[in-house]
Amino acid sequence: MTDSGSDKRLRDEIALLRAQNRRYRELIQNLSSTTDILRARLNDAQLKSPELRASETFGRGPGPTADLTTGSPGKKGSLHPTGQNPQHETRVELKPLVPTPGWKCLAVDRPQIRIGFTLFGMTPGDVEEAIEAIEQRQVRSRDFTPVFVTDSSDLAPFRDRGYVVEYVPASITSRAKANRAERLYLDERLELIKEKWGVRELVDLGRDNRQGIT
């Protein structure tokens, strides 16, 4: 077989795989909507199996958070965020990761704007509500992909919808309580998350900023 022959065969195979990929994406997108409907109906009919939870919580429970101003430095001296950070200065340029657009927009194949949303200091119910509102907005407009940053340790609401989520501990996101080192760390962390996902800006939906979801 000539090179051009084998190239053509390869191109055909790639085209076939792309078509298959698209069909699977559409299938997942449709199944995601169907699953929501079925789940709601099972709940309405009270056909969900009961959940057993232990009446105790084994373990020490939430302990004191690691204070960034303490902790003994290593022998070479601390590479503390309050000081210079050689790793960042020499960081190799990396290409941003591509966030998944969520199950309900999985088959959308035109370019998407990436928008970061921070959901800090919110109750689980408020987090759920915010993700749902953003999902509905995305399904309507189909022109953006959300990247979430949360301080809630329950990542299931994001995962269940097929979204990307990053986490920052609540002790660090609370600017009122955070010390200088923690505030600097939070800024660095959010900056890295933006670079990692190719997000230009982060929209703050936490605490008193929830009116931003429309």
Place this chain on the structure above:
Amino acid sequence: MMARSVSRVRSTARLLFVSSNGVGMGHLSRLLAVARRLPNSVEAVFLTMSQALPVIQQFGFHAEYVPSQQHTRSDMATWNGWLKSTLDQVLEAYSIRAVVFDGNVVYQGICDSVLPRPDCPLIWIRRGLWRRDQDNSQSLLSGEDVDLIIEPGEVASVFDSGASVDHREGVVFVDPIRLLDPDEVLPRNESCRTLGLDPDERYVLIQLGAGNNFNIIDLIGSAIETLEKTRIARPVIAEWLTSDIGLDLWPDVPRLRCFPISRYYRAFDFTISAAGYNSFNEIISFGVPSLLTPNLNRAMDDQSARAAFADLHGAAVHLDHDMLPILDQVLDLMMDQDRRQAMKDKCQLIAKPNGAERAAQIVTDTITQVETL
């Protein structure tokens, strides 16, 4: 009072425990087992790729999270680059003195971040019993540069024929690492009361793993159908906190969602269980009669070896998925109290002590050695 407090905090050395995502809770459970046994002078901080963040906080530890390569659906090289950047930030922010990783492969991003820091050793907790038909060359290669490999023991270690067996130079062995010690497992009545179960009823715990890489629905369905038909015991399904699939498909069967489930093992007359590292070692150590149905996914550890070993010693029954047609007969046998007692007795004969305390000591010694160099 204040001075004492400050002095204590300043003498605290911080370790970073890093767990890969995995399909269940195994990597994280082993790290928690070690972390909770560290001396007061050493503080544990976690960086996990697992969805089970709340469990880490339940045990009183500070946790950070980084999405796994599977969850980001990115190429490995780019993801490793970002993992390195994240780890650099965490190591610096928390003034970390050593990194303890539990996962199947030490990611390049971890090596790139930790190895250039001579005062921050990298320790790999490397579970054994790899499948013989796996290509583990990448795992073996990734371990060449780490400062220390700790291999947690296996009850079924004599059945280990995986690739790690021939690469044990410099590896430190400890007994099987378990989260709980026997005195932390609640007695039957207390277990039942805590879970809201009737201690006069008979219960079977179905714990087949997270189901993230193996079809467990058919087996659960068959077991429930058989148990309901024979009415010999009431099934309870263990639902993993990291599971991608909901197991709320059987309206009359309760799902148990908590961690660690082994704390309540005595509420159950027997268990139908996968043979992952943690479940298996807990079942044998705490003497729970069991039907072991290995997860046969090729990416997993050699669960069939564990099940076969226990079966050979009369400590459990090994039931592969293709033996489902005889499930009713096997369940009937499991309801025989003498048989269950015999299994418990055999479990005690092959059980090994908990190696978590020793692992915690080794990790602590590693920091001390770096300090004295």
